[in-house]
Amino acid sequence: MSTETSIDPKLFRQLLGCFPTGVAIITTHTADGQPVGLTCNSFSSVSLEPPLVLFSLRKASSLLGVFAQADAFAINILSQSQDALSGRFASSKIADKFEGVAWRRGELGTPLIDDCLASFECRVHARHEAGDHDIFIGEVRHMGTGPADHALVFYKGAYMMLAESLRKLVLEGRLGTADIDEAYRALYGTLLRLACERASEAEVDAIEAAVAEIEQHQGEQALPRRIEATASFFSSIALAGHNEALRLMAQTMTAVLRERMTHVIPARPRPDVFPLRRKLVQSLRGRDAQGAVAALDELIAMLRKDGDADTGAAQEAAAL
The missing domain is CATH 1.20.120.530 (GntR ligand-binding domain-like)
Structure with missing residues (x-):
């Protein structure tokens, strides 16, 4: 008979924070074309052939339905000078995250935020349920580079810079x-x-x-x-x-x-x-x-x- 050790959710989250991650804003648009986005540090590469990337989204997120219905999304990699944007798109108190933010529409119509280190426009390749998150896998169709700067890095609950x-x-x-x-x-x-x-x-x-x-x-x-x-x-x-x-x-x-x-x-x-x-x-x-x-x-x-x-x-x- 095997026994399973209970995992403390708070400690689990704390220990995951020991792995430094970059910070990105994931964007898409609603059915009527309105831009939406959220801050994310779960972005990861999946495959080179074909070029696949992923991010995960909490099932409790108010934007889950929007991303589930969208056929494309964009990954906007933030620089260390864009920490204010990270906080803005992570806040639940700001209704219109794009108000006052410089952005443009990409080739797939997804919102691309100006001055990011890099951007990836993706067609939705697959979506999988995984515990309290959904995993979105995208096939990269277009890429872009921004100014030369250091990346915004999240480590143990704080920005590494x-x-x-x-x-x-x-x-x-x-x-x-x-x-x-x-x-x-x-x-x-x-x-x-x-x-x-x-x-x-x-x-x-x-x-x-x-x-x-x-x-x-x-x-x-x-x-x-x-x-x-x-x-x-x-x-x-x-x-x-x-x-x-x-x-x-x-x-x-x-x-x-x-x-x-x-x-x-x-x-x-x-x-x-x-x-x-x-x-x-x-x-x-x-x-x-x-x-x-x-x-x-x-x-x-x-x-x-x-x-x-x-x-x-x-x-x-x-x-x-």
């Missing part, structure tokens, strides 16, 4: 310590308050497991695993808050955390702060938002106070 910019700012010392601490207090304080209202016991268990992982990897040689455990601690808090916008902001802060722990601040073992993380978890279990936020504030203050002392000592030693 943003992550790279943050890394540069951290390494150059242009993100002030006080500003970072204030951002952590504001962002994770809000997430902890939300988690006290919304988190499941399993999500609190995940936070506690991350705390245990941090405590386990305290040797000097265990720094890489301690960094990942610390990142997991904050990521688990973000998931428990059940707010997608704040979770994306938290992913940005996690990128800053990794770079600072790796290249900037002393990341020595700190068993003295173990009780504070444990207190935070206990407060979450008791749905005590005030206690959880207070534990976070105390944790940040203690780490910063001793971290500043370590940095000063290191600088003095280097000067000798």
